[in-house]
Amino acid sequence: xxxxxxxxxxxxxxxxxxxxxxxxxxxxxxxxxxxxxxxxxxxxxxxxxxxxxxxxxxxxxxxxxxxxxxxxxxxxxxxxxxxxxxxxxxxxxxxxxxxxxxxxxxxxxxxxxxxxxxxxxxxxxxxxxxxxxxxxxxxxxxxxxxxxxxxxxxxxxx
Numbered sequence: 501x502x503x504x505x506x507x508x509x510x511x512x513x514x515x516x517x518x519x520x521x522x523x524x525x526x527x528x529x530x531x532x533x534x535x536x537x538x539x540x541x542x543x544x545x546x547x548x549x550x551x552x553x554x555x556x557x558x559x560x561x562x563x564x565x566x567x568x569x570x571x572x573x574x575x576x577x578x579x580x581x582x583x584x585x586x587x588x589x590x591x592x593x594x595x596x597x598x599x600x601x602x603x604x605x606x607x608x609x610x611x612x613x614x615x616x617x618x619x620x621x622x623x624x625x626x627x628x629x630x631x632x633x634x635x636x637x638x639x640x641x642x643x644x645x646x647x648x649x650x651x652x653x654x655x656x657x658x
Contacts, residue, residue, distance in 0.1 A: 516554050518652065522645035524553040528561020530637035533573065535629040540565070561640065574629060578621065581628025587620045 514521050531543050540562045548558040565573065582589065601611045616622065 510556065510560055514554050514557055516557075518645055518648040521554060521557050521648055522641050524548065524557035525561040525644045526637045526641035527551075527553065528558040529564055529640040530561075530633045531558070532562035532565040533629060533633035533636050535574075535577075535626040535633075537570075537574075564640075573632070574625065577628035577632050578625045579628065580631060581624030581626065582620075584627055584631070585620065585624055587624055589618070589621065593618070 516524075527547060528544055531547065532540050534540070534543075536543060541559065544558045544562040545555060547553065548555040581587075597611070597614050600614065601608075605611065
């Protein structure tokens with residue numbers, strides 16, 4: 501996992517305009533926090549290639565979503581999506597599915613089929629994570645731009 505200071509060091513050494521580097525980074529953040537789990541790295545490389553963005557900056561942005569964040573982030577994103585959709589899940593169903601997962605295993609196909617049968621949960625997951633990914637991308641652009649400009653200016657004085 502990259503420490504924020506190491507992340508910024510890598511970003512400031514990219515030889516591109518600060519605005520383009522910050523944009524590539526923020527697009528990577530969007531991809532990294534999008535609902536497309538398991539496809540973040542591949543999507544980042546494809547988007548960087550298609551739009552002529554710096555691949556390193558896009559990948560650094562995508563990799564800000566680390567395994568430590570996955571469960572809390574996507575749980576909150578699903579909750580947000582449920583609020584936006586005004587979807588209320590039957591608590592007994594959730595308890596039954598969770599009990600099934602803990603007793604028989606979360607990697608079991610039947611567990612995932614049962615969970616997927618509740619399509620509003622999946623839709624809530626997608627909508628909530630797209631909303632949050634958009635917010636995080638919009639916040640990361642000015643922060644990355646400011647950090648890149650600050651350190652490049654500091655480096656230029658030395």
